[in-house]
Amino acid sequence: MTKAASMFATIGVAGPPAVPPVRRLGTAVVIGASMAGLLTARVLADHAETVLVVDRDDLSGPRKGVPQSGQAHVLLAAGAEHLERWFPGFVERAVAAGACRVTTARVQIWDDRVPRANGSEVLRLAMTRPFLEELVRRELQAVPNVKISNGRVSGLTFEGAVVSGVQIEDVCEPADFVVDASGRSSKVGDWLEAAGFSKPPMVRVASGVNYSTALFRREPGEVPIGLGMAVTGTTRGGASGGAIFMTVEGDRWMVVQGGYGAFRPGATNQDMVERCLKEYPAPFGRVAENEMLGDVVTYRFPDNRRRDYWACERLPARLAVVGDAAASFNPIYGQGISSAALQAAALSIYLSADPDLDVPAREFFRMQKVVVDAAWAIATSGDAAGDAGAASSLADRVRGWLVGRVVANRHA
Ligand SMILES: Cc1cc2nc3c(=O)[nH]c(=O)nc-3n(C[C@H](O)[C@H](O)[C@H](O)COP(=O)(O)OP(=O)(O)OC[C@H]3O[C@@H](n4cnc5c(N)ncnc54)[C@H](O)[C@@H]3O)c2cc1C
Incomplete structure (x- = not known):
């Protein structure tokens, strides 16, 4: 097994932590209350006395901050297993509330009206996106030390080379750890650059x-x-x-x-x-x-996009970036939420190892790279060939989506 594969296998374990977590942090702040932010907040609740999740949107209805929310969302095996891990019984509750449980017998595939193989190794649940997000948000709201509030984060605050909080409109909210889960259009790289740190290199594949x-x-x-x-x-x-x-x-x-x-x-x-x-x-x-x-x-969906924090020379301590803010993938493979869930699992491993929090969270970013690399390889393999290649390989993509190993929580 390669080093990356063994790291992936460790991150993918969806059981309870080997060592019971200790709350070493006072307040942790998460920017963004969408899927990555909600999952990360659940992880942080084991490590911080208080977790504050801040979102610029009113979360009660369809919202601007998640423009993809009108599109179909499926939950792949890795995402379902990790939701189950953080919120035991989640899948049954989702099905009871109306989500479709996807089983081999319940999937049919056609090529030009000709029936092909049935079934799926990796699909678990189908539902609308606002429904999934609301279910997860409700589960998180039941965690006593988590608070979700409304506000636009406009910057980070620093003490030397350490992130010390976030700026929410005119108010400075102190924090012992900050996680950016603000999606594809994250501004955190710009804020870091303005404060004299490295802006992560961005890679895009149309x-x-x-x-x-x-x-x-x-x-x-x-x-x-x-x-x-x-x-x-x-x-x-x-x-x-x-x-x-x-x-x-x-x-x-x-x-x-x-x-x-x-x-x-x-x-x-x-x-x-x-x-x-x-x-x-x-x-x-x-x-x-x-x-x-x-x-x-x-x-x-214009492009796959990743920000390689692992490659930054100068990073502040007490900062992590998760979900689409770190990497967003061609949605046809349905990997985004599962990738975010695996990144949250990586954060759990990082924090459980009692790291020195006054140096950058490089071990977290190294684990995140393994998760992102795997999903990125699947999402960009056809896109890199350009539009023509992309169109001709659509059937392969759809099949690939169904059999993708990464999203099934496995790695070669
Ligand atoms: C068309 C389409 C279909 C998809 N289908 C699937 C699928 O089937 N399965 C799957 O797993 N994934 C799918 N995805 C990907 C999935 O939607 C994302 O990967 C997932 O939502 C994780 O996103 P996120 O939480 O990182 O960011 P986002 O969902 O983009 O959320 C970012 C949040 O941050 C908030 N925010 C932003 N800036 C600020 C700020 N300054 N202050 C406070 N709050 C802020 C926003 O309001 C928003 O709530 C699809 C994506 C698209 C585009």
Whole structure:
């Protein structure tokens, strides 16, 4: 086993910590209350007397801070196992609340209307994104030493080479440890540079995947299979695209059409319905004959993006960065939340090892690199070939998404 593989295996263990955690920190602050921030806050609750999670959005409804929230989200094995680890019983509670449990028998795949292999090694749950986030937020709110509050973080404060807190509008909130979970557009690198530290090098690989998503009413028991994936254009040549039909909470179908470059999944309600009926096999294509709930929501994902904190020469102590703020991946593989969960697990290992907190958290960033490298390799392998390569390899991507080892919490 390589060093990276053995590190990955250690991070992936979803059991209780080997040594009961000790609360050595007074206050820990997390910037961002989305999936990465919520999972990280749960980890920090074992190591700090108080954990304050700050988000600029009002979290009660659809929100600007998570523009992808109208798109389909599936939870892969690693994400589900780690949610279960931090919130025992989570998966059962999610299913009881309406999430679709994805099992081999409940997944059907087609290539140009021809049925292919059923099943999935790595998918666990399907649901809408706001539903998942709200469930996790509620679980976290039940942890007594965690507080979630509203506010825009506008900077970090420092004492010498140590992060000493965050600036929330006009108020300075002191902290013994700060975690940035503010997503792809994180400003923390700029704040570090302005304070004389290194700004992490950013690597981008263009992706250009287009999504178009709609919700339809679902009659209970209407289709016994919970999740269908269909790829079109692979055997006929030309632009290829694909669709995912997911049962989600609230007796609804979520239909996602996606494609690369020249393949535009269509932005209107009429496009959505026509294409479902024309391109996709029954019973799934015919879901579009049901009542559409709301309008089609589109999304374009421009690029995979990673910020390599591990490579920074000058980093302050008492700072970690997790989730999309560290790396965000082509969403077709559904790795983002699982990667964030594994990064939270890496933070748990780092803090449990009683590190010297007055030096930069390099051991955490080294572990994070292993997690990010693995997901990055899967997400960028086709994207690096450019749009043409991306379009032609869509079918492989969809299959890759289903069998990806990383997201199944394994590493070669
Ligand atoms: C179209 C699409 C589909 C996807 N599908 C899947 C999927 O199926 N499965 C999966 O696992 N992943 C998926 N992902 C990825 C997933 O959405 C993210 O990886 C995941 O949400 C983790 O993000 P995060 O918490 O790091 O950041 P984000 O979700 O971007 O959240 C950042 C948070 O920080 C807050 N914030 C930002 N700046 C500040 C500030 N200055 N002060 C206070 N708060 C701030 C924001 O309001 C927001 O709440 C998908 C992504 C996209 C784009």
